[in-house]
Amino acid sequence: MRNKKIRKLLKRYTEIIEELQGARIIRSSKVVSDYGEYISSKKLNLKLMPNSVNKGYDAVDKNGKRYEIKSRKSTTKSRATVIPAPNKDQLRTADFLVAIIFNDDWSIRDFVKIPMSKVKEMINKHRRITANKKLIEEFSV
Numbered sequence: 001m002r003n004k005k006i007r008k009l010l011k012r013y014t015e016i017i018e019e020l021q022g023a024r025i026i027r028s029s030k031v032v033s034d035y036g037e038y039i040s041s042k043k044l045n046l047k048l049m050p051n052s053v054n055k056g057y058d059a060v061d062k063n064g065k066r067y068e069i070k071s072r073k074s075t076t077k078s079r080a081t082v083i084p085a086p087n088k089d090q091l092r093t094a095d096f097l098v099a100i101i102f103n104d105d106w107s108i109r110d111f112v113k114i115p116m117s118k119v120k121e122m123i124n125k126h127r128r129i130t131a132n133k134k135l136i137e138e139f140s141v
Contacts, residue, residue: 032073036098044061045061046059066093070097071099071100073103083099083101086119110140
């Protein structure tokens with residue numbers, strides 16, 4: 001690929017990111033995470049917290065329950081199945097884990113809301129959270 005074409009593609013990418021930021025859909029440079037937070041806030045009626053305010057959760061509901069939101073996106077070459085495990089602050093602070101897995105076209109493949117107590121059990125057993133059929137059926141939103 002030639003430099004001129006590369007710069008043209010990157011310029012388009014920058015324009016798209018700036019437009020998404022202007023619409024408050026993307027809030028940082030983490031496109032997948034930000035879009036997952038945006039989708040979660042709309043689907044679950046959550047208030048997103050400013051990125052710099054805390055490290056233990058991403059959003060709160062009308063009852064003050066705290067949500068940590070994790071997102072992964074499949075690509076044409078690999079299918080996302082592992083949901084990243086929350087860190088110690090998130091495990092201690094959040095009440096729920098919301099996990100979203102996007103297909104390669106950005107449609108939602110899986111969307112689950114899991115009580116953090118259940119997440120702790122899964123991590124103690126497996127050290128990770130896999131988006132298996134049972135998990136998806138049990139906690140699908």
